[in-house]
Amino acid sequence: MAAIERPVAKRRPIYLNLLAIRQPLPAIVSILHRISGALLFAVGIPLLLWFVQTSLASTQGFDAAFGPLSSWFGKLVLLALAWAYIHHVLAGLRHLALDLHIGADLAPARVASAIVMVIAVLLTLIVAVRLW
Amino acid sequence: MVAAVDKLAVGAHYGARDWLAQRVTAIVMTLYTMLIALIVLWNGGLDYATWKAMFASGAFRVATFLFMASLLFHAWVGVRNILMDYAKPTSLRLTLQVVVVCVLVAYAGWTAQVLWGHA
Numbered sequence: 110m111a112a113i114e115r116p117v118a119k120r121r122p123i124y125l126n127l128l129a130i131r132q133p134l135p136a137i138v139s140i141l142h143r144i145s146g147a148l149l150f151a152v153g154i155p156l157l158l159w160f161v162q163t164s165l166a167s168t169q170g171f172d173a174a175f176g177p178l179s180s181w182f183g184k185l186v187l188l189a190l191a192w193a194y195i196h197h198v199l200a201g202l203r204h205l206a207l208d209l210h211i212g213a214d215l216a217p218a219r220v221a222s223a224i225v226m227v228i229a230v231l232l233t234l235i236v237a238v239r240l241w
Numbered sequence: 242m243v244a245a246v247d248k249l250a251v252g253a254h255y256g257a258r259d260w261l262a263q264r265v266t267a268i269v270m271t272l273y274t275m276l277i278a279l280i281v282l283w284n285g286g287l288d289y290a291t292w293k294a295m296f297a298s299g300a301f302r303v304a305t306f307l308f309m310a311s312l313l314f315h316a317w318v319g320v321r322n323i324l325m326d327y328a329k330p331t332s333l334r335l336t337l338q339v340v341v342v343c344v345l346v347a348y349a350g351w352t353a354q355v356l357w358g359h360a
Contacts, residue, residue: 147323150316154348162355164289165296171289198274201267208264 134222141226142200145193153190184240191236196229251334252325263318266311273308302356309352313345 132140164174177183203221206212212221284291295301320341328334 143319143323146316146319150320154312154316158348158351158355162351164292165355168289171292198271202271205264205267 133219134226135218138200138203138222138225141196142204145197145200148193149190149197152186153193156186156190178240188233188237188240192229192233195232196225199225199229249331251331251338259318263315266315269311270308270315273304273311276304296356306352306356309349313349313352317341317345 160174164171178187203212203225206221207218212218280295281287296305321338324334324337324341328337
């Protein structure tokens with residue numbers, strides 16, 4: 110017994126400053142999955158419904174639905190939503206793979222997280238090129 | 242001895258149902274997204290006539306409705322999970338959950354109006 114006895118109240122450092130902790134890549138993909146999801150809920154869904162409704166109304170409506178894309182702000186909003194959707198889908202597919210025990214070990218998890226981040230940014234860049 | 246689980250009215254109800262639903266709805270949405278992407282790429286863009294013809298098809302409307310229903314349920318599970326993590330006081334969490342449910346039901350009504358309102 111004596112060999113495994115340890116001081117009960119050993120003081121351990123509590124250090125949960127999220128901005129100071131170096132987050133592992135899968136954690137960054139995870140929090141971005143959450144942030145992108147919230148963004149898609151709050152901004153993406155109403156804009157999607159507005160777009161489909163306006164664009165189907167008439168030829169003028171179709172042009173009007175693309176109207177916001179002539180401004181910098183409109184392009185930026187679409188670009189942010191495009192990244193959010195792409196990142197969310199890719200991170201979600203990673204989740205499905207994890208459910209099937211694919212890429213669950215540390216090294217593959219890091220590689221897959223990097224792939225999610227990079228492909229999401231690349232596809233968003235393609236959208237940006239098409240927009241400008 | 243089995244520990245008693247304290248089930249919160251504003252919790253996740255500790256079932257696999259939502260976990261599974263989140264994945265099924267995700268797959269439905271992914272397939273629909275790929276369908277749209279293929280249509281747009283196939284047509285080399287999108288014009289009003291093609292767009293209008295797509296939505297004139299009953300099958301496409303049903304597919305779109307399936308996508309939107311999946312999206313709204315998926316959003317409920319996701320936003321509720323966020324609220325469970327950050328909105329700690331039960332009263333606040335319940336209030337926010339009610340707001341989210343109202344918004345999602347409104348989105349569902351809007352969806353029905355867009356798809357079948359002027360048919």
